[in-house]
Amino acid sequence: MSEHQPSSAETVDAPASAHDIQAKWQKYWAENETFLAGGAEDKRPRRYVLAMFPYPSGDLHMGHAENYLYSDIVARFWRHRGHNVLNPIGWDSFGLPAENAAIRQGADPREWTYQNIAQQKKAFQAYGVSFDWSRVLHTSDPEYYRWNQWLFLKLHERGLAYRKKSPVNWCPNDQTVLANEQVVDGRCDRCGAEVVKKKLTQWYFKITDYADRLLDDLNQLEGFWPHKVLQMQRNWIGRSVGADVDFRIEGRDEPVTVFSTRPDTLHGATFFVVAPDSDLAAEIAADAPADVRERFQTYLTQVQKETDIDRQSTDRPKTGVFLDRFAINPVNGEKLPIWAADYVLADYGHGAVMAVPAHDQRDLDFARAFDLPITVVVDTTAPITGAMPIIEVDDEGVPIDTGVALDEQHPSSTGIALTGEGRLINSGALNGLSKRNAIARAIEQLEASGTGRAAKNYRLRDWLISRQRFWGTPIPMLHAEDGRIIPVAQDQLPVKLPSVEGLDLKPKGSSPLGAAESWVRTVDPATGDPVLRDPDTMDTFVDSSWYFLRFLSANSDTVAFEPAEADRWAPVDSYVGGVEHAILHLLYARFITKVLFDMGLIDFTEPFSNLINQGMVLLDGAKMSKSKGNLVLFEEELDAHGADALRVALAFAGPVEDDKDWADVSTTGAQKFLARVMRIAHDVSSPVDVVFDGGDAALRRATHKLLSDAPGLVEQTKFNVLVARLMELVNLTRKTIDGPASAGDPAVREAAETIAVMLDLIAPHTAEEMWEALGHEPSVGLVTWRSADPALLVEDTITAVVQVSGKVRAQLEVPARIGEADLEALARADERVIRSIGDKEIVKVVVRAPKIVSFVVKG
Numbered sequence: 125m126s127e128h129q130p131s132s133a134e135t136v137d138a139p140a141s142a143h144d145i146q147a148k149w150q151k152y153w154a155e156n157e158t159f160l161a162g163g164a165e166d167k168r169p170r171r172y173v174l175a176m177f178p179y180p181s182g183d184l185h186m187g188h189a190e191n192y193l194y195s196d197i198v199a200r201f202w203r204h205r206g207h208n209v210l211n212p213i214g215w216d217s218f219g220l221p222a223e224n225a226a227i228r229q230g231a232d233p234r235e236w237t238y239q240n241i242a243q244q245k246k247a248f249q250a251y252g253v254s255f256d257w258s259r260v261l262h263t264s265d266p267e268y269y270r271w272n273q274w275l276f277l278k279l280h281e282r283g284l285a286y287r288k289k290s291p292v293n294w295c296p297n298d299q300t301v302l303a304n305e306q307v308v309d310g311r312c313d314r315c316g317a318e319v320v321k322k323k324l325t326q327w328y329f330k331i332t333d334y335a336d337r338l339l340d341d342l343n344q345l346e347g348f349w350p351h352k353v354l355q356m357q358r359n360w361i362g363r364s365v366g367a368d369v370d371f372r373i374e375g376r377d378e379p380v381t382v383f384s385t386r387p388d389t390l391h392g393a394t395f396f397v398v399a400p401d402s403d404l405a406a407e408i409a410a411d412a413p414a415d416v417r418e419r420f421q422t423y424l425t426q427v428q429k430e431t432d433i434d435r436q437s438t439d440r441p442k443t444g445v446f447l448d449r450f451a452i453n454p455v456n457g458e459k460l461p462i463w464a465a466d467y468v469l470a471d472y473g474h475g476a477v478m479a480v481p482a483h484d485q486r487d488l489d490f491a492r493a494f495d496l497p498i499t500v501v502v503d504t505t506a507p508i509t510g511a512m513p514i515i516e517v518d519d520e521g522v523p524i525d526t527g528v529a530l531d532e533q534h535p536s537s538t539g540i541a542l543t544g545e546g547r548l549i550n551s552g553a554l555n556g557l558s559k560r561n562a563i564a565r566a567i568e569q570l571e572a573s574g575t576g577r578a579a580k581n582y583r584l585r586d587w588l589i590s591r592q593r594f595w596g597t598p599i600p601m602l603h604a605e606d607g608r609i610i611p612v613a614q615d616q617l618p619v620k621l622p623s624v625e626g627l628d629l630k631p632k633g634s635s636p637l638g639a640a641e642s643w644v645r646t647v648d649p650a651t652g653d654p655v656l657r658d659p660d661t662m663d664t665f666v667d668s669s670w671y672f673l674r675f676l677s678a679n680s681d682t683v684a685f686e687p688a689e690a691d692r693w694a695p696v697d698s699y700v701g702g703v704e705h706a707i708l709h710l711l712y713a714r715f716i717t718k719v720l721f722d723m724g725l726i727d728f729t730e731p732f733s734n735l736i737n738q739g740m741v742l743l744d745g746a747k748m749s750k751s752k753g754n755l756v757l758f759e760e761e762l763d764a765h766g767a768d769a770l771r772v773a774l775a776f777a778g779p780v781e782d783d784k785d786w787a788d789v790s791t792t793g794a795q796k797f798l799a800r801v802m803r804i805a806h807d808v809s810s811p812v813d814v815v816f817d818g819g820d821a822a823l824r825r826a827t828h829k830l831l832s833d834a835p836g837l838v839e840q841t842k843f844n845v846l847v848a849r850l851m852e853l854v855n856l857t858r859k860t861i862d863g864p865a866s867a868g869d870p871a872v873r874e875a876a877e878t879i880a881v882m883l884d885l886i887a888p889h890t891a892e893e894m895w896e897a898l899g900h901e902p903s904v905g906l907v908t909w910r911s912a913d914p915a916l917l918v919e920d921t922i923t924a925v926v927q928v929s930g931k932v933r934a935q936l937e938v939p940a941r942i943g944e945a946d947l948e949a950l951a952r953a954d955e956r957v958i959r960s961i962g963d964k965e966i967v968k969v970v971v972r973a974p975k976i977v978s979f980v981v982k983g
Contacts, residue, residue, distance in 0.1 A: 362583025
């Protein structure tokens with residue numbers, strides 16, 4: 125902020141003064157409920173602004189300070205624009221940190237959680253965020269998680285919640301299951317421990333039923349969500365189009381289905397690969413000779429220690445075990461040896477692949493490692509169907525062979541798979557077809573023979589929601605002695621968590637709830653038979669997948685949300701949060717929104733109309749971390765500088781989406797700026813009802829230029845530019861006060877009032893104090909922004925450029941409405957132009973009033 129520093133004669137308000145101002149206006153806002161959203165009778169246009177709610181892991185940090193500043197700027201802006209704004213706050217209060225803290229301290233996670241919530245609430249209020257405090261929610265309240273359980277039951281009714289046994293990601297440190305999205309580079313995204321695979325019976329949400337809609341509806345968000353986030357979701361969903369192909373296995377009644385994007389290459393399949401940790405591999409190996417079973421078991425043990433990331437790495441040596449069985453290729457009847465290999469994953473497609481080594485690099489690497497056949501079925505040297513080959517000839521007209529023969533490109537010798545376009549060969553009726561036509565024909569043949577069909581496959585997997593932890597939403601299902609699973613009746617909700625007294629919450633690989641005998645053992649209300657409650661809790665991403673709707677009816681004990689309130693407020697107009705939630709939270713929220721739409725409870729299919737991602741706040745180029753000891757404490761900064769200085773400094777630090785280094789953030793400069801602002805307010809001496817028309821023309825033009833530009837700056841999230849423009853107006857206002865016009869000039873009051881209203885977005889306590897000093901009743905936060913006067917946006921003068929033979933020779937300040945003849949006359953009379961032309965002949969003059977005069981000369 126160096127370019128906006130005050131003179132040495134100006135002083136900075138003492139921090140105590142800033143805190144006095146904060147306390148004064150925070151008390152006023154609380155007593156007058158200034159920022160409550162209007163009810164159904166409020167006819168103003170509505171705006172729903174929401175920041176991703178925080179986890180109560182302790183005091184707020186600088187990332188919170190940035191995130192909630194940006195959402196508050198947006199909320200305050202729309203109030204000033206005459207909107208009825210909903211800007212609620214709550215806490216994502218279930219989760220591992222509370223449970224781990226309770227284990228360390230031997231305490232109830234409830235105590236740790238709600239103490240931290242109270243601390244964070246106090247910090248938010250001290251920060252001056254304009255929340256509607258009447259709608260606060262905590263996801264760990266039974267009044268909230270009751271509706272998580274209701275949502276689970278609704279998904280179960282629709283066949284979207286189901287239970288199955290499968291390999292899951294297991295964190296040995298936290299002793300709990302992780303969704304695929306919670307595994308980062310093979311490690312737990314919470315604690316960093318290396319993740320292993322473990323087979324468990326778990327609950328899933330069938331998000332894959334919505335894969336196409338989740339992918340295709342991203343097109344609706346283009347231009348409203350950051351492109352990076354849209355691309356990350358597209359890649360995560362990962363739709364592939366191809367065919368399901370049925371392969372018979374010798375000695376097995378049921379065929380095995382394999383998904384392939386290239387059914388046209390079936391004639392090039394020379395072996396068959398199954399994931400070693402799949403049920404199919406275990407079944408095939410069970411019937412193999414003893415030595416094969418032993419080799420397979422040894423290999424499986426090795427694979428179970430590997431991460432999916434490692435297994436899919438292209439630069440690691442290929443490993444595998446031949447299972448002494450064969451699959452039958454459905455298009456030519458050839459026997460394909462079946463191998464278990466770690467580069468195939470159990471949860472991709474059907475856990476098995478047909479290997480076409482000539483045209484897939486991983487298959488080729490495996491084939492070369494184990495000396496397996498390689499059959500080329502696509503001639504990549506041939507032009508594709510419809511292409512016009514270009515033939516080079518010599519001077520005699522004889523064609524020159526510039527190509528490389530297919531034999532010279534054979535993957536068995538080059539080690540490089542042929543993945544390009546070309547024509548099919550060695551493929552029966554497909555010979556001569558291009559890839560696209562061959563794929564379509566191959567699918568037709570498979571469907572005609574009953575051995576395959578067109579299909580889609582997705583990288584996206586169903587959402588694993590079971591967690592073996594205490595501090596979460598209990599799953600509302602009962603397990604009968606005969607194996608039946610019985611949903612808890614809705615009138616029996618919520619299924620509340622038991623007391624932790626007598627429970628050992630330490631991770632043991634099974635849910636602590638299973639040890640709460642008096643809780644887990646219950647009876648079926650319908651029959652009176654003994655049953656067991658499900659001992660697992662839900663993934664906390666369930667809590668945050670629909671919370672934006674609960675805010676609409678936060679205090680209702682009869683519905684999760686009122687559909688009428690959803691009609692009034694939803695979807696969220698502006699959603700603010702970090703890009704780290706691009707896949708997990710946002711994808712799940714989009715899924716649940718579409719389910720609720722299908723249930724007829726809402727009339728929209730995307731939860732967040734506009735998404736704003738902020739960058740991180742770093743310290744000396746590094747991410748802040750408690751373990752590294754490089755934290756900047758939010759509370760300390762508030763105490764040292766005051767809320768408004770902190771808010772101004774962060775808003776001015778750079779573009780919203782960029783990372784900011786705290787070392788470059790100047791809270792001291794912000795304090796000095798705010799001191800200058802207050803001095804202007806106190807200096808204004810014209811009456812409140814003064815007419816502005818006769819004020820200083822230059823200052824009025826600057827004021828109205830900012831009134832014109834500011835809305836666009838806010839809507840484009842250029843908050844740092846808005847601060848810079850306010851600083852410029854403050855400087856010009858000060859010059860006007862100190863100049864001939866003086867503090868009594870009506871333009872000074874107009875500028876000061878404009879500064880106060882706009883400053884409310886960023887420094888609300890100072891803005892309120894300014895507004896009061898200027899003689900107005902509070903609250904400035906509810907004052908409608910003035911509109912710019914178009915007459916004051918027209919420039920009185922403009923800089924015209926004069927060129928002589930293409931070179932700029934002079935710049936002239938001329939009236940904005942000057943005519944061409946007058947502009948040319950001024951240019952001809954300018955001494956610099958006269959010297960430049962000299963005695964040369966003017967052969968052409970081009971005049972484009974009021975911006976340019978160009979003389980072309982010769983001689």
